[in-house]
Amino acid sequence: MKEKIRIGFIGLNPKGQWASTAHLPALELLKDDFEITGVANTSYESAKIAAEAFKIPYAFENADALIHSEHIDLVVVTVKVPYHFELVKAALEAGKHVYCEHPLGNGLQESIQLAELAASKGVVAVTGLQMTVSPEVRYLEQLISEGYVGKVLSTTLIGSGGHWRDETISENYYLYDKKNGATMLTIPLAHTLAGVTKVLGGFKEFSSNIINHFKTVTLQDTGHVKDKTADDQIMIIGTLENDVAISVHYRGGISKGTNLLWEINGTKGDLQITGALGHGQLTPLTIKGASEAEKEMITLMPPPELYDSLPADPVSGNIARIYKLLALDIRNNTRTAPTFADGVELYRLLDSIDS
Structure with a gap:
């Protein structure tokens, strides 16, 4: 039996925000591949509330504690864009796999730095281009x-x-x-x-x-x-x-x-x-x-086969498709899910549009 990939969420709130309304239903469909083992929010109290609400084993005092925990394989970052860079950078430096919502960084330069760091660490680094x-x-x-x-x-x-x-x-x-x-x-x-x-x-x-x-x-x-x-x-x-x-x-x-x-x-x-x-x-x-x-x-x-036995709903369904590819990438050392490099390529376009 394959070992499950242990997820630590940074930014998981039971009050109907993106992680709880989109990511959790997606992961519910992929129980054979993933388990959520930890959560860290802006406060320890908030993390404990989320852990209790979603029956997550570990509530961490802060993001750094989650990132460096032996109980976490994959760090999922679902906070607002200005906080992406420092959190993702810390997770990569700790050698963890990362799933970061798009936009990857706040601007092109942050995105480039994160993609280069991910490549140097050899980890699976995915951005949410659903x-x-x-x-x-x-x-x-x-x-x-x-x-x-x-x-x-x-x-x-x-x-x-x-x-x-x-x-x-x-x-x-x-x-x-x-x-x-x-x-x-x-x-x-x-x-x-x-x-x-x-x-x-x-x-x-x-x-x-x-x-x-x-x-x-x-x-x-x-x-x-x-x-x-x-x-x-x-x-x-x-x-x-x-x-x-x-x-x-x-x-x-x-x-x-x-x-x-x-x-x-x-x-x-x-x-x-x-x-x-x-x-x-x-x-x-x-x-x-x-x-x-x-x-x-x-x-x-x-055709039915393009749905990968996952829901047609574009929110949970497409996020589940990314997670499904991510699991294969972690296990096979492939890069089939949208990568940080893909995020950088997109941001180069955005940067040119706004220049």
């Missing part, structure tokens, strides 16, 4: 490679970020301060571009334009008005490596129309991918297509 492992993206790769649309000529992407207009709540205000590294560019657009480039290839050349319409944001729960520095309109136009024309427009807030519309147009057909939100990593994606003599688009479902 859309790249989704059944829909894998199916789109298959359709393109099989010539469903013929030669790809162009692609267009329009998305709504959900946040980044002129109202929010205090808990989410950090998203509106650009220096925190958790913006519309680095979260919904970044995740979705990771999926787009996985299917169609990376950028060859482009120009971009970024606008911040709203200079302040009202906190609905307190009535306070605070500065807003994160942008709410992002436009990109250019070509991908294979000379595919690409146009991208992301906007803050929610549209009364389509909130995710991605089209791929070729010499023999067309594909249209839609979702309820511009977070391609979070929203269920509907694929429609028409090829050759077909006059109208039909819904195309990914």
Whole structure:
């Protein structure tokens, strides 16, 4: 019987935050591969509450104690972006495997340093680019490679970020301060571009334009008005490596129309991918297509085998797919899950868009 990989969470709160709503359901599906043995939060008291709520054996006084514990093989970092660098760096230096949510670091330089350190330590270091492992993206790769649309000529992407207009709540205000590294560019657009480039290839050349319409944001729960520095309109136009024309427009807030519309147009057909939100990593994606003599688009479902016997739900399902690959990488010393190097490549693109 294979030994389970022992996980230590940094940033696990029972009050419905990302780790508890997304990671825990994913890991529940992979009990043969993983067990959660430890948790560390901003306070020892918070860690003890989480450990009791989720029946985790060890509550650690601080992150450093968790990182250096003999009971932890894999450190999972699910805190806010400004804290990623120091926590991930400490875990890597301790020789632990790491799963860090995207964005890997707060900016390109932090991401590069972490990727270089991970490579030097020879550990498995994974970043949470969930859309790249989704059944829909894998199916789109298959359709393109099989010539469903013929030669790809162009692609267009329009998305709504959900946040980044002129109202929010205090808990989410950090998203509106650009220096925190958790913006519309680095979260919904970044995740979705990771999926787009996985299917169609990376950028060859482009120009971009970024606008911040709203200079302040009202906190609905307190009535306070605070500065807003994160942008709410992002436009990109250019070509991908294979000379595919690409146009991208992301906007803050929610549209009364389509909130995710991605089209791929070729010499023999067309594909249209839609979702309820511009977070391609979070929203269920509907694929429609028409090829050759077909006059109208039909819904195309990914083959069952692309789901890897895991749920279609993009939140827990895609995170479970990353964990499944991560387990294989740890056991086989492979690199099939999205790596820190992948995170750096994406951040180079983001850095260029915002330059």
